[in-house]
Amino acid sequence: MDPDVTRLAWEESSDTYELLETLRAKASDRKLRLFAVACCRRVFNLLDSDKSRAVVDVAERFADRHVTAEALGAAWWEAYSSMRDHDMDMDAASNLGWGAILPNGKRLARIEDCKTEAPLFPVLCTAYGAAGLVASAAGGVESLEALPFDQRMSDASRILVETYENEFRKESVLQCHLLRDIFLHPNHSVGLVPQWRTVDSIELARTIYNDQRFSLLPVLANALLDAGCNDEAILAHCRRDSDHTRGCWVVDLVLDQS
Numbered sequence: 001m002d003p004d005v006t007r008l009a010w011e012e013s014s015d016t017y018e019l020l021e022t023l024r025a026k027a028s029d030r031k032l033r034l035f036a037v038a039c040c041r042r043v044f045n046l047l048d049s050d051k052s053r054a055v056v057d058v059a060e061r062f063a064d065r066h067v068t069a070e071a072l073g074a075a076w077w078e079a080y081s082s083m084r085d086h087d088m089d090m091d092a093a094s095n096l097g098w099g100a101i102l103p104n105g106k107r108l109a110r111i112e113d114c115k116t117e118a119p120l121f122p123v124l125c126t127a128y129g130a131a132g133l134v135a136s137a138a139g140g141v142e143s144l145e146a147l148p149f150d151q152r153m154s155d156a157s158r159i160l161v162e163t164y165e166n167e168f169r170k171e172s173v174l175q176c177h178l179l180r181d182i183f184l185h186p187n188h189s190v191g192l193v194p195q196w197r198t199v200d201s202i203e204l205a206r207t208i209y210n211d212q213r214f215s216l217l218p219v220l221a222n223a224l225l226d227a228g229c230n231d232e233a234i235l236a237h238c239r240r241d242s243d244h245t246r247g248c249w250v251v252d253l254v255l256d257q258s
């Protein structure tokens, strides 16, 4: 895999691993967590339990430091204990707890602690876990090895595996759209001129962020235009009518958060 994926390849990639690898250390913990949360939000109803869903909610608030690492740890521990008691593997939400402090005082590995395994490992695991939930819910089976031995050679079994792979790929494409909404390619720098951050544009961006009212982005484009903004990348992004999520790079730029 080429870590120096070009900007064009970045725009066209449907490979979550490749995009995360490109970001590596340049991505903030907050934005990475918001991306991982967005992946889980897409499969919210497929998560194992309300305890898993609570981890997603708390992780989202933790990303913006509205709750403590201890609160995230408590939510994570609840979900983990429940799954362990039922002898189940935890779902995609289990990877959202990086950096949390558990009730026993121990801290789960932080994103920067995971670099020896693979860059941004918990983020990737969350995305893959979420895509796997979609693929399984569509009736797919992850591999022939997951089936009873005497069924592995049948055409029906191969179709189950193909279904899994196709659905996983489709979900990965959508995840990559979300990832590109949150992150620009590391070599693509867009600077917001201070004068474009008017009372109007900041207030609009705050409403969009807090209430997730992305339908207001074209209005934000107009407010930025009124303030003298002539950056085509910013204006075009605001006028795009889909694939925005909390952490959207334009909204973050106006709110001066990274």
Ligand SMILES: [Zn+2]
Binding pocket: 181, 237, 243, 244, 245, 248, 249, 250
């Ligand atoms: Zn956006």
